[in-house]
Amino acid sequence: MSIIEITKLTKFYGKNRGIEDVSLSVNEGEIFGFIGPNGAGKSTTIRLMLSLIYPTSGSATIFGKDCIKFGHEIRNDIGYLPSEVFYYDKMKVKDLLKYSASFYKGNHNKRIKELADIMELDLNRKIDELSYGNKKKVGIVQGLLHQPKLIMLDEPTSGLDPLMQHKFFDLILEENKKGATVFFSSHILGEVQKLCNRVAIIRDGHIVKIEDIKTLRKDTYKKVYVRTEKNAGDAAKFPGVSNLEIIDGEIRFLYKGDINDLLGLVAKNQVIDINIEEPTLEEVFMHYYQ
Amino acid sequence: MNIYNREVKNRLKSAIIWSVSIFLLIVFFMAFYTGFAADETIWEMVLENYPQELLQAMGMTGVNMATVIGYFTMCMLFAQICLAVQASQYGFSSLSEEERDMTADFLLTKPIKRSKVFFSKLFAALTGLIITNAMVWATTFLCLRFFTGDHEYDPAMFVKMLSVLILFQLFFLGVGMVISVSVKKIKSALSYSMGLAFGMYIISTVGSIVGENTLAYITPFKYFELNTLILEGSFDPVMIIICAAVVVVSLTVGYILYNKRNIRTAS
Numbered sequence: 001m002s003i004i005e006i007t008k009l010t011k012f013y014g015k016n017r018g019i020e021d022v023s024l025s026v027n028e029g030e031i032f033g034f035i036g037p038n039g040a041g042k043s044t045t046i047r048l049m050l051s052l053i054y055p056t057s058g059s060a061t062i063f064g065k066d067c068i069k070f071g072h073e074i075r076n077d078i079g080y081l082p083s084e085v086f087y088y089d090k091m092k093v094k095d096l097l098k099y100s101a102s103f104y105k106g107n108h109n110k111r112i113k114e115l116a117d118i119m120e121l122d123l124n125r126k127i128d129e130l131s132y133g134n135k136k137k138v139g140i141v142q143g144l145l146h147q148p149k150l151i152m153l154d155e156p157t158s159g160l161d162p163l164m165q166h167k168f169f170d171l172i173l174e175e176n177k178k179g180a181t182v183f184f185s186s187h188i189l190g191e192v193q194k195l196c197n198r199v200a201i202i203r204d205g206h207i208v209k210i211e212d213i214k215t216l217r218k219d220t221y222k223k224v225y226v227r228t229e230k231n232a233g234d235a236a237k238f239p240g241v242s243n244l245e246i247i248d249g250e251i252r253f254l255y256k257g258d259i260n261d262l263l264g265l266v267a268k269n270q271v272i273d274i275n276i277e278e279p280t281l282e283e284v285f286m287h288y289y290q
Numbered sequence: 291m292n293i294y295n296r297e298v299k300n301r302l303k304s305a306i307i308w309s310v311s312i313f314l315l316i317v318f319f320m321a322f323y324t325g326f327a328a329d330e331t332i333w334e335m336v337l338e339n340y341p342q343e344l345l346q347a348m349g350m351t352g353v354n355m356a357t358v359i360g361y362f363t364m365c366m367l368f369a370q371i372c373l374a375v376q377a378s379q380y381g382f383s384s385l386s387e388e389e390r391d392m393t394a395d396f397l398l399t400k401p402i403k404r405s406k407v408f409f410s411k412l413f414a415a416l417t418g419l420i421i422t423n424a425m426v427w428a429t430t431f432l433c434l435r436f437f438t439g440d441h442e443y444d445p446a447m448f449v450k451m452l453s454v455l456i457l458f459q460l461f462f463l464g465v466g467m468v469i470s471v472s473v474k475k476i477k478s479a480l481s482y483s484m485g486l487a488f489g490m491y492i493i494s495t496v497g498s499i500v501g502e503n504t505l506a507y508i509t510p511f512k513y514f515e516l517n518t519l520i521l522e523g524s525f526d527p528v529m530i531i532i533c534a535a536v537v538v539v540s541l542t543v544g545y546i547l548y549n550k551r552n553i554r555t556a557s
Binding site: 080100 | 292402403
């Protein structure tokens with residue numbers, strides 16, 4: 001069953017494009033990555049699904065219900081972590097979380113404590129005393145405290161240190177194991193690759209590709225820098241090599257294909273130095289635009 | 291109830307500060323009444339020397355300032371300005387708060403309808419206004435009891451004067467709300483509310499000075515002009531209906547616009 005179903009969703013802010021003709025569907029139990037550079041329309045898509053903003057055309061359903069008509073019902077089962085977190089400054093963390101919990105049925109005190117312990121969040125501090133990272137933790141706790149069936153994350157890791165990011169990912173994976181579907185928006189390819197099953201790439205408001213993460217990884221280029229004893233210019237003829245340049249005796253190229261073949265080729269030469277890099281997100285996008 | 295409770299908690303301090311300020315204002319004014327009334331003739335001479343325009347602007351024409359109610363209208367005018375600023379402030383800040391403090395992503399992603407947010411905020415603002423109104427009533431009658439000496443007054447006139455105050459405030463609340471959801475962003479609710487409250491006051495005084503009656507239809511300072519009450523025994527019912535209509539229309543339009551509004555992002 002698909003949890004999210006977006007059909008030709010379009011949003012213009014006056015004449016400015018937010019997103020155009022975005023269609024995608026997310027299956028139950030999936031961790032779905034939504035990736036694109038800043039300003040591509042990631043947040044716009046999420047905010048449309050939460051009916052914070054209303055579409056120019058097209059539609060979106062969550063749990064089979066229309067996002068606008070049944071927004072308030074749908075949101076019972078959504079946990080949302082915005083990319084930038086702001087809360088009522090004068091409130092204490094504890095009070096804010098209680099206020100947040102008061103919108104959902106049941107008692108969530110135990111879960112609040114559990115989550116706060118995991119994220120090492122002090123519940124007795126005032127919101128305006130918190131650092132950005134700590135506010136983000138408040139956001140995580142308030143997004144997860146009601147055990148939502150759908151978790152929407154909009155660039156969730158900014159502001160969190162690597163250790164906290166790790167704990168946070170574990171939390172998300174755990175929720176996912178319990179059955180939660182996750183919609184994970186990010187501009188960092190690495191973290192999406194780590195977590196997601198499938199990924200949609202958005203650029204300039206359009207979905208460029210929706211792909212299984214394994215295929216995407218196989219598809220992506222590696223950036224290779226090699227310095228060899230002798231001229232190895234014939235590498236250009238090797239299948240999978242493109243954009244070959246030789247600068248100051250260093251051979252630079254993009255490689256796509258089985259990494260073992262590449263290593264075999266490299267090993268035939270006397271190598272002084274080698275550097276194989278993941279392409280940046282921009283470069284992946286460039287690839288999809290060619 | 292949870293939104294209402296938080297909003298009221300948020301408003302309470304401000305409502306109390308306004309109440310105390312207006313209490314002090316009325317008490318301070320009325321404490322001098324007996325002294326003022328005793329020197330009636332002197333004051334009349336002083337007032338006669340004032341330019342007629344100033345007296346018109348202050349709403350001091352045609353009314354005997356030595357009577358309790360005549361004297362009271364002077365301080366009521368200041369109280370009205372305060373009440374107008376307070377109500378505008380609530381109007382401009384209530385619905386715009388989430389977008390200004392960027393907490394919309396918190397509140398409006400909860401499982402509630404926008405209409406619930408609207409009404410919770412409206413009733414919370416109203417609660418603040420009612421608290422202040424109650425204080426004005428109490429203060430007025432306390433002052434009448436203790437500061438008027440043996441001068442006569444008709445309590446019914448004071449009841450009439452005070453009972454329209456809530457409608458007067460609703461005008462500013464409603465207009466504030468509808469403007470706040472019509473513009474892109476309210477950066478500072480205070481500057482807007484000062485603008486609305488004093489703007490309306492100035493329009494009213496200009497209208498009085500130049501004797502322009504059409505201006506009377508747009509400003510609540512004219513709807514509830516205290517001189518009219520004293521001279522004719524009641525406010526103009528047409529004006530009260532106009533004011534009520536403005537309140538109903540602005541709240542309805544505000545409600546519709548808020549429901550349709552695209553909430554701005556933090557970034």
